[in-house]
Amino acid sequence: MQKQPDGRTPELKKCRVLGPMASIFTSANTGSFRIERPVVDYDKCIKCGICARNCPGNIIEIKKEQKECVEIDYYYCKGCGICANECPQKAIAMVRERGEH
Amino acid sequence: MAYKMLDGNAAAVEAMVLARVKVISAYPITPQSYIAEKLADLVAKGVLDAEYIRVESEHTAMTAATTAQLTGVRAATATSSVGLALMHEVLGMTAGIRMPVVMPVVNRALLSPWSLWCDHSDTMDERDSGWMQFYCQDVQDIIDLMLVAYKTAEHDQVLLPAMVCFDGFFLSHSMQKVDVPEQELVDNFLGEYKRKNLYLDTSDPMFVNDLTPPEDYTEFKYQMKVAMDNALQVAPEVMAEFERSFGRKLSIIEEFQTADADVVLVTLGSMSGTAKQTVLRLREKGLKVGLLRIVLYRPFPFKQIREALKNVKVVGVLDRSSGLGLPGGPVWVEVSCALSGCGAVVKPYIGGLGGRDVPESTIEKIFNELLAIKNQETETHTSWIDTKANAMDIREVLKVV
Amino acid sequence: MLNLKFFGTGGQGVVTAAKIFSTAVSLYEDKYAKTVPAYGHERRNAPVFTDVIMADEPILVNSFVYHPDLVLVMDASIIDKNVDPGAGKHDGTILVLNSENPETLERYKQYGFKEFYYVDGTGIAVETTGVGIPNGSMLGALAATGIVKIESIEKAILDFFSKKAGEKNAEAARRAYARIKKM
Numbered sequence: 001m002q003k004q005p006d007g008r009t010p011e012l013k014k015c016r017v018l019g020p021m022a023s024i025f026t027s028a029n030t031g032s033f034r035i036e037r038p039v040v041d042y043d044k045c046i047k048c049g050i051c052a053r054n055c056p057g058n059i060i061e062i063k064k065e066q067k068e069c070v071e072i073d074y075y076y077c078k079g080c081g082i083c084a085n086e087c088p089q090k091a092i093a094m095v096r097e098r099g100e101h
Numbered sequence: 102m103a104y105k106m107l108d109g110n111a112a113a114v115e116a117m118v119l120a121r122v123k124v125i126s127a128y129p130i131t132p133q134s135y136i137a138e139k140l141a142d143l144v145a146k147g148v149l150d151a152e153y154i155r156v157e158s159e160h161t162a163m164t165a166a167t168t169a170q171l172t173g174v175r176a177a178t179a180t181s182s183v184g185l186a187l188m189h190e191v192l193g194m195t196a197g198i199r200m201p202v203v204m205p206v207v208n209r210a211l212l213s214p215w216s217l218w219c220d221h222s223d224t225m226d227e228r229d230s231g232w233m234q235f236y237c238q239d240v241q242d243i244i245d246l247m248l249v250a251y252k253t254a255e256h257d258q259v260l261l262p263a264m265v266c267f268d269g270f271f272l273s274h275s276m277q278k279v280d281v282p283e284q285e286l287v288d289n290f291l292g293e294y295k296r297k298n299l300y301l302d303t304s305d306p307m308f309v310n311d312l313t314p315p316e317d318y319t320e321f322k323y324q325m326k327v328a329m330d331n332a333l334q335v336a337p338e339v340m341a342e343f344e345r346s347f348g349r350k351l352s353i354i355e356e357f358q359t360a361d362a363d364v365v366l367v368t369l370g371s372m373s374g375t376a377k378q379t380v381l382r383l384r385e386k387g388l389k390v391g392l393l394r395i396v397l398y399r400p401f402p403f404k405q406i407r408e409a410l411k412n413v414k415v416v417g418v419l420d421r422s423s424g425l426g427l428p429g430g431p432v433w434v435e436v437s438c439a440l441s442g443c444g445a446v447v448k449p450y451i452g453g454l455g456g457r458d459v460p461e462s463t464i465e466k467i468f469n470e471l472l473a474i475k476n477q478e479t480e481t482h483t484s485w486i487d488t489k490a491n492a493m494d495i496r497e498v499l500k501v502v
Numbered sequence: 503m504l505n506l507k508f509f510g511t512g513g514q515g516v517v518t519a520a521k522i523f524s525t526a527v528s529l530y531e532d533k534y535a536k537t538v539p540a541y542g543h544e545r546r547n548a549p550v551f552t553d554v555i556m557a558d559e560p561i562l563v564n565s566f567v568y569h570p571d572l573v574l575v576m577d578a579s580i581i582d583k584n585v586d587p588g589a590g591k592h593d594g595t596i597l598v599l600n601s602e603n604p605e606t607l608e609r610y611k612q613y614g615f616k617e618f619y620y621v622d623g624t625g626i627a628v629e630t631t632g633v634g635i636p637n638g639s640m641l642g643a644l645a646a647t648g649i650v651k652i653e654s655i656e657k658a659i660l661d662f663f664s665k666k667a668g669e670k671n672a673e674a675a676r677r678a679y680a681r682i683k684k685m
Contacts, residue, residue, distance in 0.1 A: 011501070011502045012499040012500065012501060012502070013499070013500060013501075013502045014497050014498070014499060014500075015497065015498060015499075015500045016493075016494055016496070016497055017496050017497070017498055018493075018496075019213070019214070019496075020213060020214035020215065020496075021496060021498070023498045023499065027543065027545070032545070032547055032548070033545050033546040033547055034546075034547075035513070035546065035547070104528070104529060105529075106521070106524060106525045106528055106529060108537075132541075217541070218541075238564075239564065240536075268564070270539065270540075270541055271538070271564050271565075272564070274537075274539045274541065275536055275537055275538055275539065275564065276520075276521050276524050276525075276536065276537040277524075277536040277537075277561075278528040278529070278534050278535070278536075278560075371564035372564065372565075374561075374562040374563060374564045375562065375563045375564050375565045377562045378562040378563045381562075458565050458566050459565060460565040460566065460568060461563070461565065462568075
């Protein structure tokens with residue numbers, strides 16, 4: 001069994017392993033799939049949190065104390081647009097991520 | 102002639118539709134999924150008059166297809182890789198109760214490492230299951246060998262199921278120009294499916310696949326052995342009839358520039374096409390190389406291979422599965438056995454695993470080595486022909502000391 | 503025999519373009535073509551490629567293209583995503599690029615292709631179909647190199663799409679065929 005770290009930063013050493021494995025998940029940046037990005041219009045937003053509850057990636061957080069209360073983690077957001085569709089205020093626009101030249 | 106552009110999966114579907122299958126039970130798996138989906142689509146649209154059974158696994162897919170065929174219709178299913186492995190138990194039943202089910206198998210590597218891509222380890226693991234196995238070189242072959250497989254499997258002297266194996270992605274997803282036969286010609290060639298031997302009929306019940314005591318088990322297996330022997334006679338006859346009906350020549354082994362060859366490579370599947378192109382190119386340089394392609398791998402054409410290669414000094418066999426624990430893969434073992442006593446040196450090669458391409462350069466490397474061995478210029482033999490030099494060191498990770 | 507390599511990014515219809523091209527050559531020009539698709543971990547926006555082999559006779563090879571005679575780049579951004587469109591090229595290799603951006607053209611010039619065709623296929627796609635999917639227009643661009651007739655491409659496009667989308671994409675192909683420039 002792997003030795004447990006004792007609270008201090010464990011000492012790491014490069015070791016050869018046999019067999020398929022990965023220690024870094026290179027496909028984690030699902031935000032790179034995105035073609036359109038959700039952008040919130042805070043003049044319309046009523047902080048209801050429906051966008052966060054419907055996000056299939058669970059990457060929207062509502063911070064009610066802030067004016068710009070919808071925090072979207074764009075590292076993971078795939079741009080599916082479900083938040084924009086579900087928003088009762090139509091306060092979320094899907095904006096093109098990059099111009100195709 | 103009616104040419105169509107089809108990928109391998111679509112060609113397999115065409116063949117099943119042309120054979121007028123009446124029951125389908127297929128479970129989707131990459132790279133076979135299109136077959137399961139397209140058949141469902143055709144049934145839903147009313148284009149194909151068949152019953153589609155939605156199953157929860159390949160184990161059930163094969164059980165349903167086999168038992169459906171017992172009622173007296175052609176049944177269809179298709180699979181790949183771990184799906185075929187999950188069918189393993191039932192494959193033996195299908196063969197043992199002598200149901201001539203024809204199944205396209207899209208070749209994909211078995212785990213581990215997990216792979217979606219082509220090699221022959223899935224079907225090689227089923228080589229002794231009592232199923233016949235045909236291996237396709239291109240998309241045209243898939244339609245042609247499927248039709249040949251139906252007729253051979255359903256022959257009175259055979260009555261064994263057949264897999265028509267074709268390489269994942271390299272054929273399943275390669276779109277090629279295909280001559281699709283007319284329905285009427287196929288109807289004449291295959292004839293209507295008639296139940297023979299065992300069947301399920303509520304008005305005339307029988308108990309199929311019952312527990313068999315040691316007194317009879319060997320004899321039932323012997324019957325299957327005789328059927329396999331017969332298939333070696335029947336398949337070439339069916340192929341000759343196919344040529345008369347459809348104009349394309351097929352054979353259970355294919356000899357390509359072997360007559361005067363100094364060295365011959367043995368292959369099966371899609372890499373055979375690339376190997377033929379390599380042979381043509383090396384012949385232009387004056388090198389006497391040849392190729393033997395195995396089309397029908399089960400039953401294994403023992404005598405035909407021996408006859409074809411008996412005078413060749415050096416033979417290489419390129420297996421697309423790893424044959425772990427032996428110096429070479431299963432095809433090498435069997436070709437070596439077929440050539441025992443002929444005086445030929447038979448060298449094993451392993452390549453094209455888990456989706457690795459088998460380009461002309463790999464084939465050329467093998468031919469060069471075989472020629473060097475033949476001319477006694479080298480003792481070197483690189484059995485794992487396309488393996489990276491740093492094979493033992495491809496993963497390094499940070500670990501807690 | 504002619505070996506082609508199509509580069510692009512996931513979602514652009516690169517694989518479909520290869521299928522349409524093969525159909526145009528095989529069914530409407532009495533030649534033979536096959537696609538050799540490379541499937542991986544498909545993701546939108548990630549670089550993808552697919553190969554096509556065409557010839558006057560049936561093709562034996564079932565292997566990827568390593569030395570292309572023609573390279574089609576449907577998304578110029580691939581060179582910023584660790585893709586080398588010049589890999590394996592020879593003295594006569596032709597490039598067809600989806601871009602008219604001067605900076606981009608300058609960067610692609612560095613690869614030293616023998617012939618260099620370019621057109622804003624995405625722009626043409628937007629003006630004809632309303633969507634920036636450039637496979638229809640870039641097939642028209644391919645016809646401009648002379649390896650396939652524009653009429654064959656149009657017929658094959660109509661085979662692949664519904665009537666309305668087919669006509670729009672065929673129009674995109676015609677416009678790219680007409681507007682393409684050669685450096």
